[in-house]
Amino acid sequence: MAGKDEMTDGTAEGAADWLGPLFARLKTAVERAAEAVCTDEDLDADAAEKLARRVGVIARAAKLVEAIRPRIEAEDSEEDEMGGRSYDPEETERVRARLEASCERMDALLEIKRSEAAERQRLATAGPGDAPASASAESSG
Structure with missing residues (x-):
């Protein structure tokens, strides 16, 4: 049985050489x-079970065979390596700016939630009479 190195030279073209056949x-x-x-056509229970198993094996094999097709049909070009898209620096910058704005909004929301949770925790641990005193101590500190 031929080893991997004997079947292909490690390039996409080499892979297509053996994947195609x-x-x-x-x-x-x-x-x-x-x-x-x-x-x-005429099946008893055992034959029907064997048939079902064979159909399952064939279906899995067909799925695997079909999965090979895109590799064979793909052209060895820069656009195919990039998923068929061309690089647009302006679009990248727009997406980056939207992502940064979204991250900043999320950071602000997280900070608000953390502050609210800390305040609830402080109120839960403080006694009923301690809440105003600790609030005034925090504002003066």
Whole structure:
């Protein structure tokens, strides 16, 4: 059995060299298996269970074979590596500014919530007569 290094040179092009033929072979095998399964008509309980298992195996194999397709069809270009998007510095800056504004709003909300929680904790630990005295001590300190 050939090792990984023998099958590809480590590049996308090398991977496509062996993935393409593998995809074709696996697709053909899955189609043949599906055809064999679909032609069974008279089944007893055991045969029906075996058929269901075979269908499950075929479905998983088909899903794996289909997952290979995008790698084969993808072109080796810079845009494909970037997810098909072109780089726009202005858009990046707009998104960054919106993100920073959102983070600042969240920080402010968190600070308010922390202050409210600290005040509730202080009131819960202070006695009923201690609350005004401690409040005036905090404001003078």
